[in-house]
Amino acid sequence: MTELSAPQIGPIIQRQRKARGLTLQQLSGLSGVSKSMLSQIERGQANPTFAVLWSLTQGLKIDFAALLQGGQAVPSDTTIEIVPSEHxxxxxxxxxxxxxxxxxxxxxxxxxxxxxxxxxxxxxxxxxxxxxxxxxxxxxxxxxxxxxxxxxxxxxxxxxxxxxxxxxxxxxxxxxxxxxxxxxxxxxxxxxxxxxx
CATH class of the missing domain: 2.60.120.10 (Jelly Rolls)
Structure with missing residues (x-):
């Protein structure tokens, strides 16, 4: 799996959270990831595991693979999900x-x-x-x-x-x-x- 460093992931998560008008507390409730961990990830102070990233993508309703490309939302009419080999x-x-x-x-x-x-x-x-x-x-x-x-x-x-x-x-x-x-x-x-x- 392609590895991303914390500084790369943090801004994407923060941008997607703010675009949805969510507070850290609200995203924590949606994803099950603690507020303190979310804050550390967004500031680039923690390198999230695969499981944490998956929980965040589910809470934000974005595609996991797309997260690696900048966090694009999954189109609502998409019925086929493709996971690239490298992901x-x-x-x-x-x-x-x-x-x-x-x-x-x-x-x-x-x-x-x-x-x-x-x-x-x-x-x-x-x-x-x-x-x-x-x-x-x-x-x-x-x-x-x-x-x-x-x-x-x-x-x-x-x-x-x-x-x-x-x-x-x-x-x-x-x-x-x-x-x-x-x-x-x-x-x-x-x-x-x-x-x-």
Whole structure:
């Protein structure tokens, strides 16, 4: 994801807030971001996280991607939202062998999430247990993987989908020597249980 420094983001947020006639307190109420944090962001004294920026764009009703280009409002008749590749958030494992591109909108975090997963040859993505009832659906797009959920491990080759509980320790390993990709969907709670059945 493209990173912006605090001085770049602050003036945009302030300009958009004032254009809507909102006080810091009002924007705080709309976005859930504290008034003190808002003040620090606008003055360039705090570098907001992705989650904070998302909350602010929702409160101001501006497109997240557009925020990076100066904070243009989303036209009311727009029905198709396009997220440029360079604005798609990414998570990398500590050793750099695993890359997850977050494809789902932040508004669904904690409910339904989906990721483009790429793991280097021999790499492994280890995860701690998620909430009770959570499950993952992993479709191998290339290569061959080993999926571990609790005490069970199964191979998954390109074109196959594995569905497994993730309220236990779990992992996705690249069983080949070349980079491999897959699509992972994480479903939480009863939704996850129902889809996994």
């Amino acid at each position: 798609t958030p990414e998570i990398r494992s500590a050793d750099g062998s695993c890359r997850l591109r977050i494809l789902s909108p932040p508004s669904l975090a904690g409910t339904t999430e989906w990721y483009d997963v790429e793991i280097a040859g021999g790499g492994r993505l280890d995860s701690a247990p998620h909430a009770a009832g959570a499950c993952e659906h992993f479709t191998a797009l290339s290569g061959q993987f080993l999926i571990t959920s609790g005490a069970s491990t199964y191979p998954v080759k390109a074109g196959e989908t594995a569905r497994y509980p993730v309220d236990v320790p779990h992992s996705i390993s690249n069983a080949s020597h070349r980079p491999a990709r897959g699509l992972m969907v994480l479903l939480y709670g009863k939704i996850g249980q129902g889809r996994a059945a």
